[in-house]
Amino acid sequence: DVQLLESGGDLVQPGGSLRLSCAASGFTFSSYAMTWVRQAPGKGLEWVSTIISSGEATYYADSVKGRFTISRDSSKNMVYLQMNSLRPEDTGMFYCARGSWGWDYWGQGTLVTVSS
Amino acid sequence: DVVMTQSPLSLPVTLGQPASISCRSSQSLVHSDGNTYLNWFQQRPGQSPRRLIYKVSNRDSGVPDRFSGSGSGTDFTLKISRVEAEDVGVYYCMQATHWPRTFGQGTKVEI
Numbered sequence: 001d002v003q004l005l006e007s008g009g010d011l012v013q014p015g016g017s018l019r020l021s022c023a024a025s026g027f028t029f030s031s032y033a034m035t036w037v038r039q040a041p042g043k044g045l046e047w048v049s050t051i052i053s054s055g056e057a058t059y060y061a062d063s064v065k066g067r068f069t070i071s072r073d074s075s076k077n078m079v080y081l082q083m084n085s086l087r088p089e090d091t092g093m094f095y096c097a098r099g100s101w102g103w104d105y106w107g108q109g110t111l112v113t114v115s116s
Numbered sequence: 117d118v119v120m121t122q123s124p125l126s127l128p129v130t131l132g133q134p135a136s137i138s139c140r141s142s143q144s145l146v147h148s149d150g151n152t153y154l155n156w157f158q159q160r161p162g163q164s165p166r167r168l169i170y171k172v173s174n175r176d177s178g179v180p181d182r183f184s185g186s187g188s189g190t191d192f193t194l195k196i197s198r199v200e201a202e203d204v205g206v207y208y209c210m211q212a213t214h215w216p217r218t219f220g221q222g223t224k225v226e227i
Contacts, residue, residue: 035217037165045157045165045208047217061216095164101153101212104176106164 002026002105004096009110012086020081020110022096029077033100036070036081039109040092049081050100064090086114118143118211122220129203129225135196137223139209144189146213153212156185156194159222160205168207169194201227 008020022034036048049070050059058070069082079096091114097103119142129135145152156169167176169185172192182197196203204227209220 044206044222045159045210045219047210047219050217059215101155101217102167102170103155103157103165103210103212104167104170106166108164 002098004098004105004107006094006096006107006110009094009112011113011115013116014086014088014114016086016114017082017084018086018112020083020094020112022079022107024077024079024098027098030074032098034072034079035097035100035103037095037097037103037106038092039095040089043092048094051079052100083112086112088114090114117216118145118214118218120209120211120218120220122209122223125221125223127223127225129196129199129227131201131227132198135199135225137194137207137209139187139192139194139220141190141192141211143214145211146189152188154185154187154192155210155212157208157210158203158205159208160202163205165208199225199227
């Protein structure tokens with residue numbers, strides 16, 4: 001079975017950094033792009049970033065460009081989201097999803113809270 | 117950016133009755149490869165999103181056949197033929213033809 005398991009969410013002060021991880025299993029990880037999607041409390045879904053299967057191309061929402069970096073380690077079946085210069089508006093649940101357009105499998109999410 | 121506009125944003129439904137959600141995009145969602153990358157997701161209370169429909173009208177495995185998607189170009193619809201209690205939640209359309217990927221605001225379906 002395909003499984004995606006996020007971790008790394010925490011309470012962090014504004015301006016701080018956090019690295020989220022997503023452990024993938026049950027499929028050929030190196031064949032798929034991977035995506036991060038976030039959801040502020042009580043709000044809708046927002047695409048954050050996508051990394052293609054080879055890792056050679058990445059895409060970012062304007063709201064996180066220059067602050068967040070997506071990466072992957074296909075030897076470990078992991079995808080990461082390094083988040084720097086965090087702002088209160090970055091608070092929310094962060095989901096890992098499989099694919100660049102389909103997002104057929106999602107993890108359970110990891111909660112990031114940016115507050116002093 | 118492509119703006120996705122859903123209506124209604126709140127949809128009171130009656131069990132056993134049909135329901136329909138509209139999604140309109142500010143640009144055509146036809147990709148240069150000929151596909152239209154319009155997906156529908158369901159998010160039940162307290163759960164992660166779940167994909168129901170991909171590329172306009174393809175139902176995912178395990179999704180009840182009471183769910184159907186249709187549309188083309190900039191105008192799309194998700195229909196539930198007979199609403200069941202487990203269908204309560206928020207439904208999102210999402211376009212993956214253009215970067216950045218964008219979602220509709222979500223439609224809350226409640227009994």
